[in-house]
Amino acid sequence: xxxxxxxxxxxxxxxxxxxxxxxxxxxxxxxxxxxxxxxxxxxxxxxxxxxxxxxxxxxxxxxxxxxxxxxxxxxxxxxxxxxxxxxxxxxxxxxxxxxxxxxxxxxxxxxxxxxxxxxxxxxxxxxxxxxxxxxxxxxxxxxxxxxxxxxxxxxxxxxxxxxxxxxxxxxxxxxxxxxxxxxxxxxxxxxxxxxxxxxxxxxxxxxxxxxxxxxxxxxxxxxxxxxxxxxxxxxxxxxxxxxxxxxxxxxxxxxxxxxxxxxxxxxxxxxxxxxxxxxxxxxxxxxxxxxxxxxxxxxxxxxxxxxxxxxxxxxxxxxxxxxxxxxxxxxxxxxxxxxxxxxxxxxxxxxxxxxxxxxxxxxxxxxxxxxxxxxxxxxxxxxxxxxxxxxxxxxxxxxxxxxxxxxxxxxxxxxxxxxxxxxxxxxxxxxxxxxxxxxxxxxxxxxxxxxxxxxxxxxxxxxxxx
Amino acid sequence: xxxxxxxxxxxxxxxxxxxxxxxxxxxxxxxxxxxxxxxxxxxxxxxxxxxxxxxxxxxxxxxxxxxxxxxxxxxxxxxxxxxxxxxxxxxxxxxxxxxxxxxxxxxxxxxxxxxxxxxxxxxxxxxxxxxxxxxxxxxxxxxxxxxxxxxxxxxxxxxxxxxxxxxxxxxxxxxxxxxxxxxxxxxxxxxxxxxxxxxxxxxxxxxxxxxxxxxxxxxxxxxxxxxx
Numbered sequence: 144x145x146x147x148x149x150x151x152x153x154x155x156x157x158x159x160x161x162x163x164x165x166x167x168x169x170x171x172x173x174x175x176x177x178x179x180x181x182x183x184x185x186x187x188x189x190x191x192x193x194x195x196x197x198x199x200x201x202x203x204x205x206x207x208x209x210x211x212x213x214x215x216x217x218x219x220x221x222x223x224x225x226x227x228x229x230x231x232x233x234x235x236x237x238x239x240x241x242x243x244x245x246x247x248x249x250x251x252x253x254x255x256x257x258x259x260x261x262x263x264x265x266x267x268x269x270x271x272x273x274x275x276x277x278x279x280x281x282x283x284x285x286x287x288x289x290x291x292x293x294x295x296x297x298x299x300x301x302x303x304x305x306x307x308x309x310x311x312x313x314x315x316x317x318x319x320x321x322x323x324x325x326x327x328x329x330x331x332x333x334x335x336x337x338x339x340x341x342x343x344x345x346x347x348x349x350x351x352x353x354x355x356x357x358x359x360x361x362x363x364x365x366x367x368x369x370x371x372x373x374x375x376x377x378x379x380x381x382x383x384x385x386x387x388x389x390x391x392x393x394x395x396x397x398x399x400x401x402x403x404x405x406x407x408x409x410x411x412x413x414x415x416x417x418x419x420x421x422x423x424x425x426x427x428x429x430x431x432x433x434x435x436x437x438x439x440x441x442x443x444x445x446x447x448x449x450x451x452x453x454x455x456x457x458x459x460x461x462x463x464x465x466x467x468x469x470x471x472x473x474x475x476x477x478x479x480x481x482x483x484x485x486x487x488x489x490x491x492x493x494x495x496x497x498x499x500x501x502x503x504x505x506x507x508x509x510x511x512x513x514x515x516x517x518x519x520x521x522x523x524x525x526x527x528x529x530x531x532x533x534x535x536x537x538x539x540x541x542x543x544x545x546x547x548x549x550x551x552x553x554x555x556x557x558x559x560x561x562x563x564x565x566x567x568x569x570x571x572x573x574x575x576x577x578x579x580x581x582x583x584x585x586x587x588x589x590x591x592x593x594x595x596x597x598x599x600x601x602x603x604x605x606x607x608x609x
Numbered sequence: 610x611x612x613x614x615x616x617x618x619x620x621x622x623x624x625x626x627x628x629x630x631x632x633x634x635x636x637x638x639x640x641x642x643x644x645x646x647x648x649x650x651x652x653x654x655x656x657x658x659x660x661x662x663x664x665x666x667x668x669x670x671x672x673x674x675x676x677x678x679x680x681x682x683x684x685x686x687x688x689x690x691x692x693x694x695x696x697x698x699x700x701x702x703x704x705x706x707x708x709x710x711x712x713x714x715x716x717x718x719x720x721x722x723x724x725x726x727x728x729x730x731x732x733x734x735x736x737x738x739x740x741x742x743x744x745x746x747x748x749x750x751x752x753x754x755x756x757x758x759x760x761x762x763x764x765x766x767x768x769x770x771x772x773x774x775x776x777x778x779x780x781x782x783x784x785x786x787x788x789x790x791x792x793x794x795x796x797x798x799x800x801x802x803x804x805x806x807x808x809x810x811x812x813x814x815x816x817x818x819x820x821x822x823x824x825x826x827x828x829x830x831x832x833x834x835x836x837x
Contacts, residue, residue, distance in 0.1 A: 396663045396690035396711075400618050403688075403712035407624035410715040414631060432620065 150330045157326055158319055165315035176307045184300050185256055188269045192293040195224055196273040199289060219295065227290040234289060259294065268294030336360040344373055352381045393556045394443055401436040408432065442572040446555065449579040457495040459607040462535060463488045465501050466524050469509055481518045488526035494533045495607035496584035504580045507573045508537045508600055515541035515598065533606045538599045544592040552590050553578040610726050610770065611636040611787045615646030615660040615672065616688065625659065625718065632719045634749055634762050636790040643667025647675055654786040655683055656726050662689040670703055677704035684725040688713070723747065730773040737772040740832030742818045744772055753816040764807040771820065771830040780827035804828060
């Protein structure tokens, strides 16, 4: 991928704009210059023509020819002129003019100013009419009209225009170069908050979550959205990372404690001589411990899978049937504990979630209730639908949960009373699994409980059309 | 010697307790919850605290800090699942004396517990000698001039406790507090009976050192000055 530089683009943009301006300006300036210089040239031409006319007035008049006294006339040597009679007869001409040039001048019929190319030389010429008074002393003299054609080479004129153009172009180029350098320097300075921000952001790592933008970055308005989003991103990442680290730590603790238990039990059996009964007892204890470790491992993996795997497709599940079949399966356990499971739900209650999720969720909630129910009590499971939301309530008459424990009840490995729930075989993952399932099924789960007044768990899930 | 185990896994705590009772002749109490353990550590008299790092209600590190903040110098051995260096450093800097990562070896645990108790009493090696009398705290044997003296576990424990502080007066209450856990009966006449038995065993082994009764105050291990 080709990298693009903002700085370069900005500089290029500004220079391009400047270049266009300069070109525009140059064209206008050149046009103006041409116009002004042409007018000046024309005025000069007329002036010289008038001088010539004056000279023609004073000239001797041998017959029909006009002989201009060159010594009285101060005209540039390269200029050419002709004096014609109204009939087109050549009365006089400049001394430097050769026949070809003069013929060309005469043959051009243009009136006023005109351009003409004679050989290699460009001329601008003026055809003007004048009146020549002859024999002024005799009865007022005779008035004879003459035509004057006066031309001057334009090479000086174009040379001056070219000089002007060169000046404009040179100035523009110098200006562009100076602007480019200043702009580059300024941009480097002005963009320094961006570079500092990038440096600050690059310093953030797993071991140091410190993100402290410099003052200059904080005071730059355009950087505010970036700073804000970096902060939010970091906060989210940090939280996720901390959660993961806590989970890894907790999981390591649980697993290593389980292994420590197995190892110590085995070593104890090995310390000194034991009777057959003691060995038998030890082995059955070990079997229970291994089963618990198996359950712990399975639940940890289940939780990790539920939390990490995106849900593929939601099924339509009848919660009433799920709960009913679960209650049947739990019947033997409930009988041992003398707990009655009653279900207040007639008819199907369809929700959209994965079938396996519905099974795990219901069995976790019901097993929890059975385990925490004292003997001869009742567990009620009720289902209701309201506004497209299906609600499942699992109510037990157990000891309840202390108020201080309520905010932590869905945390992984959290146990309200360590020793007791360990004995009852809990892994501390049941409710965390429930929460993860409900979250990925777009539902909610809430616990209401008070010590001595039982626990009520309310799960809401989106209703599906059956 | 009396040890407090604070470990939330009940069966593991029970296993450690059994190992320490049988393998090191210690009196052992167990707590399964952080706050309960911290309270016991504060109000009872233990020669060693053995605690898990992750505990419900109050974690191990806090218990270590709290114990040291009180000025309590009881040796502390921490059981931990994490062996990250930073973690261990924090733990030791907070005032723990040693740590053991789970899963541990019971034999190593017993050895470390004994070593820490010994250190806590100011002895570097397991052999304690007063006059001609010597005991080996590792083997839990008593010798009088090289000759093995046969003692019951309780008698041994009383003698070991007194050997750490020869010629100092140890009250009956202190002996009760350090030698018995909650699984034993708490009667001061039990101590009297054991002390009396200990005396006669030492005497029959020809030992000159003896446990004297200081009326109204307690007991004292008295040994004649070694003859030069």
